[in-house]
Each structure stands twice: as structure tokens, then as C-alpha cells.
Amino acid sequence: MSEHKHFISIWFFIGLLLSVYGALILGAGIYDYFNPTPRDVVLAQLHAAIWWGALLLVLGLFYVIHFRPGKE
């Protein structure tokens, strides 16, 4: 799926960035879960950072593995 036979696929770059973001957001969500700080965030009890971060991480890792350089 690379856009040119010599290119690393754009989907690999996207996967890499989503993996890093997923890990950071998941980490921030877990930290917030165990160390809750009072904020004005509505629906904080849903802990969106945990499940959204996990979703980004899984999605990102899928793209990294599926479109990794050298895989044809």
C-alpha cells in the first residue's frame, strides 16, 4: 500500500503517531483514575482518556504492524 515503491507508507507514519498518542493519553487517563483531581470536565466518571487512549493505541499498533517498512 505504499504510494511509491520506494516510500514508507503514510499509513505506517499514522500508525506510529497514533500509537505514541494512544500510550500518552492512556497513561494520562490511568494516572488520573488513581490520582483524581477536581476539574470541571463533564462526564469525567466515564474516564474517556482510558478507553479512547486504548483505542488509539490498538489502532496505531495495527497500522504500524500492517504497513511496516519492508512488508510486501
Place this chain on the structure above:
Amino acid sequence: MPAPLSCLFQTQPARLVSLATVDLLIIAIYFAAVLAIGFYLKSHTRTGEDFFLAGREMTAWVAGLSFLAANLGSLELMGWAAAAYQYGILATHWYWIGAIPAMLFLAIVMMPFYYISKTHSVPGYLKLRFGEPARALSAVSFGLMTVLMSGINMYSMALVLKVVLGWDINFSIWVSSLTVAVYVALGGLLSAIFNEVLQFALIWLGALLIPVLGLIEAGGWDGMTARIARNFPGQDYTHLWRTLGSFGDNPMGIHWTGIVLGLGWVISFGYWTTDFLVVQRVLAARDLRSAKMAPVIGAAFKMMVPFIVILPGLLGLALLPMPLTGESQALASGGHSYNEVLPLMLARYLGPGLLGLGITALIAGFMSGMAGNVSAFATVWTYDIYRALIKREASDAHYLRMGRWCTILGVLVSIGTAYLVMQFLSIMDYVQALFSFFIAPLFGTVLLGMLWKRATPAGGFWGLLAGTASSIGMWIWARTDPGALAYIALSTEAKDMAENMYRALWSWILCVVVTVAVSLATRPKPDREMVGLVYGLTEVPSESHLPLHQRPIFWTVVVAAVFVALNLIFW
């Protein structure tokens, strides 16, 4: 199309949100990533074809997402969320009837002529079809429009970052725009497209949580509409068509004929089929089938954009405890304006980490829009102005260097424009008007050029000139004589947006009439000079050997059916 975010943020309240360390880290990683992609792609950008057309190597998916992302700037997100709060679901027309038919028309009818002619740009097509004068007029007006739009967007984004985050305006302008300049100058359109696809993903993943959490809080769609009805009794914010029977029945002050003929026909078709900012992405496709599929894929995603743009505005109507107002009222009362609805919703639901992702989505939107402007400007300047009018014979390497320098120059001129806008805020009011000056007549010229082989070079040039001049003339008339609205927009109740729609329609009609009249009075080009440029003289490769699911026409029908269904559901 530019969002109606006029007089953006005259109010300067305290910052709306504060970022944690993890949020800043997410934003910093984003900047590092786009620069890294630019440096990586520099080694793959060796020729003018690589730089200006991404080597014509893009798949349908990449070209299609880039086609859409170049339009999905941060002002698009902020502006249409604000419009949704102000006008309700009517703002969705700019995403559905104001985009989908035109994108599908580009795919099936116009793309074969653009692609088979092997043009580098829309002005380049006009040169092939109508000759140098039409190209020069189109290229110069496009160049002016592009740098001005780019500067306005840049200033607006910096102002957004100042209001939302408290960032210094100068810092935001220089850091964001120089980042764009570096990655586009390094990798050209290739780098712009790669980053636009990345930015497209970030925009969706950063903004998607707002409607998801908003609908949970509101109790679903029914809960949201019930709350809006309770908060704003007697006003209809949740129906697309039923309030468009007369100018006075809806907050936009528009009639359905303005939406269908002005927006859905002229402005939408003008923008999506002839604005080189978006068409350039499709020209980078690797073959004709991909070039036809790219706008269809873009259209499918465009239909979903209201979910992350319009729905947050509607949720703001339903859920925000304080009513938002116009800028001047917000300035007087110290409250919040419509324009702040998206940042307010971000701050409402997103904690540390997620907020950084949401802000990154806004910055990514700004960068994708700006990269689109800059890469299109570099191409039109280099091929349609510099090579056509200044230095005709030079090596490919020379034009490649010119493209790189022109990218930097385009960004610097845009920065200058941003500071100009800062001094003269009223320029912001003219963005939509400026857009309609050039785009509507250009659509008339290109359409006749592609579909009517009798159209002559003189007809094309004079039609384009007459359409553009009449649009500017009508705008001046309406500014100097308020009674002119009754003639231009068919009603003195018409608002600015309705005036833009009708002005575009008249200028398009005039362009077509003049083109036809002059063409019939002048000598046509010989058929042999129009092969590959016009209907009837262009052999479009057959797709009958392809399985149904690989044919662009099949997916066009699918997208069109969903488009009709959505309009009926939200009628």
C-alpha cells in the same frame, strides 16, 4: 469553502482552557512528526513532477483524503460549528448539497478532461483550451486569492490559539507557518499530501469525542432535539429544508432557491471542480480510475464531517448553560460568542491528554489548509505565471528550485497578509465575497470549455472577465446602495450569505451568456487542437472490464443514494 467566521473573536476573554504537560507533549510531537515527514520525503522529490504533482503516484484513498483535508481547515471546524450554533442544522447544507453533487460531478464528468489533458493546474487547462489570456487572468486571480486566504486563515488561527490557550499571536503565526513552509518546501505536494492524510486522521480522532460524549450527556439525538426545543421555544434548529420556504422563516434569511441554485450549483460546483487548491490533490492520482475514485471517497467522508462539526454546535445549543451571542453582544456583556462553541465543548469534555489531542486537531486543520494554499500557489506561480510570462525556457531543476523558493515566499507573503488583516479587521468580512468573485465565473468557463467544443478562446476569456467584473460590480453596488439587495438577492431581507449565493449565480450566468455569445461570433479552434480537452473529442478509457465494485460510477451511485437519504431523514 471559507467558513463564515467574520469578525472573529473581537472579544479577548481570559483563556478558555489550560493545557497540562502531557497536552503540550502531544502538540510538540505533532510538530516533530510533520517536519520529520518533510525531511524524509525530500530525498524522493527530485523533479518538477515530483514536487508539483507528487509524481502522479497517489492511490485513490490518499488522493481522496488529501482532497478533503485540504478543505478541512481549522476555520472550517470552528466556523461551521459556530454557524451550527447560530443557524442550527441549516449549516449542514454546506457539507451536503453544497459539496456532494459537485464532488461526484468532478469525479465522473470533469476528471477525465483534467487528467487526460495532463495539465499541471486548472489555469494550465485554460491555457490548453482557451489560450494564454484566459490562463493569465485565472492564474493571477487564483494567486491573489490564495495568499490572501492563507493570510486570513493564519491570523484567525493565531487568534483562536490566543483566545483558547492564551498563546502569543506572533508566536503562533511564525511557528505554525514556518513549519508548513519547511515541510512543503522540502517535499512539495508529496509532503503536503502525506501530511494532509495524517492531519485528516488527527482531526477525526481529536474531534470525534465531542459528539460522542455530547450525545451521551444529551440522551441521544432525541434528547438533544428535545433540549434545543426547550431552550429555544418556537425556533426550528433541527430541520434541513422545511424552514426554507421563505426568507423570513429561518435564521439564515435564505430561500431554498438560493441554497439549491446559488450554493448547490454555482458556488459548490465552482469550488469543488475548479479551485486548484483541491483539484491539485486529485491530479496527483496515479491513474484515471484513481483520479475518478478520489473525489468519490472524499465525498463519502465529506458527508460524515457534520458529525464532528455541525453536531458539536447543535449540542452547544442543547447543553451549554449560558446562551452564546454575536461578537458585539459578547464584547458588551463579557460573555462568550458563537465562535467559541467548539473550544467550549472541547473544554467541557476533554481532560489532560485528550485536550492536547483536540487542540492538535485544530492545529492540524490549520496546517492542512495552509499547506493546500501554499502548494497550490507554488504550482500556479511557477507553471502558470513564472514559466508562462517571465522565463519560458529553463531546466526542470530550475523550476523545481523556483517551486521551493516560491513556497517560502508564499508563506512570507501570507504572514504579511496576516499582519495586514490584524490592522484592518474588516478584511475578514470580505473573505466570502472575494471567494465568490473568482470561483463562480471560473466554473462557467471551465464547464463550457470541457463540454462545448464550439466555445472559442475569445469566448472563454471575455466570459471569464465579464463574470468576474460583474461579481465585483454587484458587490460594490450592494455596498453603496442597500436597495440593490432587492435586485441581486431578490429580497431586502437577504443576509450576506444569501447575497453571496445570488451574486455567484448571476455572475456565472453572465459568464456563460458572454462566453456563448462571443464564441458564436468568433472562429472556433480546429478539432485537432482540442483532442483530450473537450467532450466529443476525448476518448475516455472504458471501465466495463472492471468488476462492479471497482468502478467509480458504482460508488458514485452509492454515495448519491446516501446523500439523498440523509436529506430526507433530516428534512
